[in-house]
Amino acid sequence: MEKIPQQHTGNCIKIVLFGPESTGKTTLSQKLSEHYDGAWVPEFARKYLQQKWDEEQKICEPQDILPIAIGQMKLENEAANSGKKIVFCDTDLLETKVYSESYYEGWCDTQVAKAAKNNTYDLYLLTYIDTPWQADDLRDRPEQRQEMFEYFKQALIKNDRPYILVKGSLEERMQLITNHLNSILI
Template identity: 40%
Template sequence: MLRVVLTGSECTGKSTLAAKLAEHYKAEAVPEYLREYFALKNGNLTIDDVLPIARGQLRLEAEAAAKGSSPLICDTDIISSIVYASHYFGEYPQWLDDKFKTLAPSLYLLCDIDIPWQDDGQRDMPEEREYMQNLFIEEFKKRGIPLQIISGSLERRFIKSSRIIDAEINAMIHRATKK
């Protein structure tokens, strides 16, 4: 199964693109669990919330995978927990690294910051989007994980993303038939 993760700073169109890709591939979009958790905690998060958020995200992914959703389109993943915990708390639980190492390789699409900011009551850093985006890029570089940057309008993002996903699906099929 191909796991596609949309990642990047706040307000970069991840959820919108995830929904459009999921519709196109007739797959389920795995939502960002943080949104639900944030509301439950009235926006008051501490370092102690990092693990429940990451575990909640993984649970949503597992539920979608169990339904046979393929490709699995994820609005975010553990990398976001690592980046944001490092930013807000200066650290993150080792469990995140340990768990990340057990996950299957993923196709990471970094949504660019070239779209307008939209305040939804949960986002808090419009002036730090570029800084946060660079934290994501540096985290991927540090881990040696390939990253595709997705820019432009929703339609341009969709076209580029679907081409990348289609190429990866075709490569997976090709590898499977060679075995």
């Protein structure tokens, strides 16, 4: 059985966009990586699960959690070794763990849970649910946005992760984040 690659720390600052689906994580992580000339780590699960849907019309199943985590860490490690000073991750394994536990009655693959606990990041950007819901083949809980937001927030608190809450329009979010990052990057 393939194992999750160990996290490469690299010589960079790592920022994670974290929160429920359809809260602007991808847009923000891409814009921030452009703004800071940083590396961008896409969400591996999106491509993996879209392909599964397109080929089999199936959604995520418990046996998909480990391959998703492996793929995510490979992408993150590539970015950490890219030579960029800052890396923006569209997600991380703690987010994978949150989704796994919420969809599968508290269950999460033990490798994923361990890696989620041990991996470290400099800052989490917790995205609030004040963005419009955008339906697609994979998103499925528009009526549970507040519940999922609280689950994500509690995961950060429980795991003692540094975070800031990100709300408002895209421009307001970018201003809040860049003000915060500029103060810690100097």
